[in-house]
Amino acid sequence: MTEEQRVEEFKRAVQAGRKVEAGDWMPDEYRQRLIRFIEMHANSEIMGALPERDWILRAPTLQRKLAVTAKIQDEVGHAQLLYRLVEDLGKPREQIFADLISGKSKFHNVFHYPTRSWGDVGVIAWLVDAAAVISQSALLKSSYAPYARTMRRICWEEAFHLKHGEDIVLTAMMGTAKQRAMMQEALERWWEPLMMFYGPPTPPEQDKDLAWGIKSRANEDLRQDFLTKYVPRIREIGLRIPDPKLRFDESAGRWVYSDIDWDKLVAVARGNGPASQQRLGFRRLSYEETAWVREAITGGAELVA
Amino acid sequence: MQIYEVFRQEREGDPMVHVGNVQAPGDDLARQYAREVYSRRGEATRLWLVPRAAIEEIGDAYFLRPPIERSYRMGEAYRVTVQKRRQLAQEGAHES
Numbered sequence: 001m002t003e004e005q006r007v008e009e010f011k012r013a014v015q016a017g018r019k020v021e022a023g024d025w026m027p028d029e030y031r032q033r034l035i036r037f038i039e040m041h042a043n044s045e046i047m048g049a050l051p052e053r054d055w056i057l058r059a060p061t062l063q064r065k066l067a068v069t070a071k072i073q074d075e076v077g078h079a080q081l082l083y084r085l086v087e088d089l090g091k092p093r094e095q096i097f098a099d100l101i102s103g104k105s106k107f108h109n110v111f112h113y114p115t116r117s118w119g120d121v122g123v124i125a126w127l128v129d130a131a132a133v134i135s136q137s138a139l140l141k142s143s144y145a146p147y148a149r150t151m152r153r154i155c156w157e158e159a160f161h162l163k164h165g166e167d168i169v170l171t172a173m174m175g176t177a178k179q180r181a182m183m184q185e186a187l188e189r190w191w192e193p194l195m196m197f198y199g200p201p202t203p204p205e206q207d208k209d210l211a212w213g214i215k216s217r218a219n220e221d222l223r224q225d226f227l228t229k230y231v232p233r234i235r236e237i238g239l240r241i242p243d244p245k246l247r248f249d250e251s252a253g254r255w256v257y258s259d260i261d262w263d264k265l266v267a268v269a270r271g272n273g274p275a276s277q278q279r280l281g282f283r284r285l286s287y288e289e290t291a292w293v294r295e296a297i298t299g300g301a302e303l304v305a
Numbered sequence: 306m307q308i309y310e311v312f313r314q315e316r317e318g319d320p321m322v323h324v325g326n327v328q329a330p331g332d333d334l335a336r337q338y339a340r341e342v343y344s345r346r347g348e349a350t351r352l353w354l355v356p357r358a359a360i361e362e363i364g365d366a367y368f369l370r371p372p373i374e375r376s377y378r379m380g381e382a383y384r385v386t387v388q389k390r391r392q393l394a395q396e397g398a399h400e401s
Contacts, residue, residue: 021364023362023364024364073345074345077341077342077345080327080338080342081325081342084325084326084327084328087328088308149324149325150325153324153325297329297330297334298306298330299330
């Protein structure tokens with residue numbers, strides 16, 4: 001069998017539902033795509049801990065402070081699980097971190113924005129995590145079995161985060177006019193990043209990650225699912241979604257919404273978002289400041305190698 | 306640094322199920338990492354840490370299949386007992 005035939009056979013097998021394990025033979029393109037995809041996911045978990053970290057000291061009650069701290073630990077824990085997968089695929093952690101802090105690799109667009117009020121903490125934990133649960137649940141069917149298994153645990157924990165966020169939002173909506181206005185203002189700033197969350201509506205047949213079965217659902221499909229589940233829940237509690245064109249088109253069976261500026265998404269994800277450089281700067285600083293810990297653990301061996 | 310595969314028992318009496326792995330320079334840190342990563346919410350009654358190098362894998366599905374047909378090992382092959390009972394019952398009816 002030639003190399004090309006072997007690759008084609010592998011591709012057909014994963015499309016037919018075959019699950020791949022870490023030690024199995026895999027085409028180089030599949031491996032590279034897995035590394036890029038999972039690395040970005042892992043980076044997003046660890047960078048996503050930063051906007052919430054800012055609110056540990058400012059949480060309104062002790063209970064909220066503990067819950068925010070626990071959520072942050074979970075996100076960092078998810079990064080740990082995912083970085084292990086990337087390492088097993090052949091990219092060392094030192095290289096992963098070097099690429100993250102130099103801005104070479106990417107992290108999710110939603111983590112390139114600043115948090116301005118406690119309203120952001122609620123909206124992020126509720127709606128950003130809700131959006132993430134939808135895409136991560138689709139990854140339970142990934143052709144790469146170690147990734148799919150890891151996703152079971154991650155989805156289980158994200159479900160708590162979502163409830164924690166929803167509770168923050170509901171509590172504020174039951175409060176004073178000022179508290180409700182704070183939630184409304186936060187939702188207005190987060191709506192655009194949320195609509196960009198799943199990326200552009202790339203036709204499924206052009207999406208190579210779909211072709212390899214790394215992910216199982218198309219971007220627009222995920223976005224439609226998010227809108228169906230969450231638009232009613234957002235409106236029900238008295239929040240207004242800042243898109244006058246947003247409506248469900250009964251005849252087409254899908255949501256229509258205002259045009260999204262996909263060039264802006266690309267620019268933000270490349271490190272030109274309002275908080276991109278500040279977040280990367282912080283990650284760089286903390287990586288440098290913890291160098292002694294890594295050195296103590298590895299006895300310096302890893303740093304020399 | 307070493308990789309330890311982690312197995313978890315969620316309730317007493319349950320089987321140990323593979324849940325993932327941790328990387329650590331030695332057993333002591335591996336235990337701490339495993340607890341933080343795999344039982345942060347008290348999901349485990351027991352964890353096993355196994356150095357990856359100690360695992361002997363057989364991943365060859367062909368090797369794992371019995372070399373000859375062995376349906377007599379499975380309950381499926383004895384469905385015929387239902388038919389046989391019915392037959393015996395009918396014969397018994399004739400005799401009485």
